[in-house]
Amino acid sequence: MSRAKRNFLFLQGPSTPFFAKLADRLKTDGHRVFRINFSAGDALHWGLRSARNYRGGLADLRNVLDEKYRKFDITDQVLFGDMRPVHQPALAQGKVCEVRTHVFEEGYFRPHWVTLERDGVNSHSLLPRDPEWFRDVGTTLQAPGNVVPFQSSFQVRAMHDVLYHVAGALNPVLFSGYQTHAPITAPLEYAAYLKRFSMLKLIREREHRRAKDLVASGVPYYVLPLQLNTDVQIRVHSRFxxxxxxxxxxLESFARSAPGAAKIVIKNHPLDMGLMNFNKIIRDCERQLAIEGRVVYLEDGNLVALVRRSQGVVTVNSTAGMVALEEGRPTLTLSDPIYNLPGLTCQMSLDDFWRRAHNPDAELFARFRRVLMAATQVNGGFYCRSGIGLAAENSSRVLTAERSPLEVLL
Structure with missing residues (x-):
């Protein structure tokens, strides 16, 4: 693969020093690096490296980017998340100017992977939606070897995020035109997290015991893993x-069509802020639908163990669906994630799923997983020193290659 010297423009990254470390790696390899900071948090994590601070609004951004591309002969732009407001003009103008766009996102498989694709991720991924293509290509690939594990603590991740948002207090002065992608303000988010995580400390042991008792009971049950209300996967890539x-x-469908002896387990997301009272919502639904005693709500618990013994999993488009497929459990999506393929997920209505669900094709999933690993996943992480170092090292090879891993497979 070619390693011609390239000119990279970095836009917004995760609220950690990952983009700065990746840029350092690219510069060490002889490439030129440019940066636009859109907020004080961006500037903080970029450090003293050279950058342009953009203080204008979104309406002017496309023209500014066009000027930057042409002035510095930008060949590639790098960004985290393809739905952020400041990234939408970049995606559009990049196509016009034939600038390659590299999009990072959380890993499709976790915890030791990040996603890196060209032009888009999740529902915008360029991955084919043909199961036969995955069957064919997957036969030529091996499972990834030499995966380097690492520990990424929540405390370190929280520290990076807090520093980012504390710096954001300067945005009205230094970045007056900045429009955040976050739907909830940082003070409210932190206050909610403190309250919920304090509560979880008190009930975690009880919730894990409840989950274990349910798994051991032999009662047939389905699983609905909750996603974050703030997640772009819900706000943008679903109808909810x-x-x-x-x-x-x-629950309306469950009450109408599920076998009478079955239960449904609704498990909260580990990073939920607790701003929505799911327990009350669920209890109200139970009463209205006359299914009292058939719904189990868990604030915590081992999701893999719950999925493994379940009758099936219903999800909107969560990576928990990948967990279900990996465990060989029937899976139905309420949206259209990349793994929603005939042979993997159940291609039927939700009402039919409760009684007609079928297991995924294990061999198809094995090939699908090998393709995803080769085409979109990079060993590393965004939130701790060792994970960031790994991701920077491994991503640099993908960013500088003439063809992306997916293009090679296509």
């Missing part, structure tokens, strides 16, 4: 406004 709508939709 929030998880309340998802819960109500799924």
């Amino acid at each position: 406004a929030d998880m309340r709508e998802v819960i109500e939709h799924v």
Whole structure:
């Protein structure tokens, strides 16, 4: 693969020093690096490296980017998340100017992977949606070897995020035109997290015991793993406004069509802020639908163990669906994630799923997983020193290659 010297423009990254470390690696290899900071948090994590601070609004950004591309002969732009407001003009103008766009996102498989694709991720991924293509290509690939594990603590991740948002207090002065992608303000988010995590400390042991008892009981049950209300996967890539709508939709179908002896387990997301009272929402639904005693709500618990013994998993588009497929459990999606393929997920209505669900094709999933690993996943992480070092080292090879890993497979 070619390693011609390239000119990289870095836009917004995760709220950690990852982009700065990746840029350092590219510069060490002889490439030129440019940066636009859109907020004080961006500037903080970029450090003293050279950058342009953009203080304008979104309306002018496309022209500014066009000037930057042409002035510095930009060949590639690097960004985290393809739905952020400041990234939408970059995606559009990049195509016009034939600038390659590299999009990072959380890993499709976790915890030791990050996602790196060209032009888009999740529902915008360039991955084919043909199961036969995965069958064919997957036969030529091996499972990834030499995976380097690392520990990424929540405390370190929280520290990076807090520093980012504390710096953001300067945005009205230094970056007056900045429009955040976050739907909830940082003070409210932190206050909610403190309250919920304090509560979890008190009930974690109880919730894990409840989950274990359910698994051991032999009672047939289905699993609905909740996603974050703030997640772009819900806000943009689904027809639901929030998880309340998802819960109500799924429980209405469960009450109408699920076997009478079955239960449904609704498990909260580990990073939920606790701003929505899911327990009350679920209990209200139970009463209205006359399914009292058939719904188990868990704030915590081992998701893999719950999925492994379940009758099936219903999800909107969470990576928990990948967990279900990996465990060989019937899976139905309420949106259209990359793994929603005939042979993997159940291609039927939710009402039919409760009684007609079928297991995924294990061999197809094995090939699908090998393709995803080769085409989109990079060993590393965004939130701790060792993970960041790994991701920077491994991503640099993908960023500088003439063809992306997916293009090679295609």
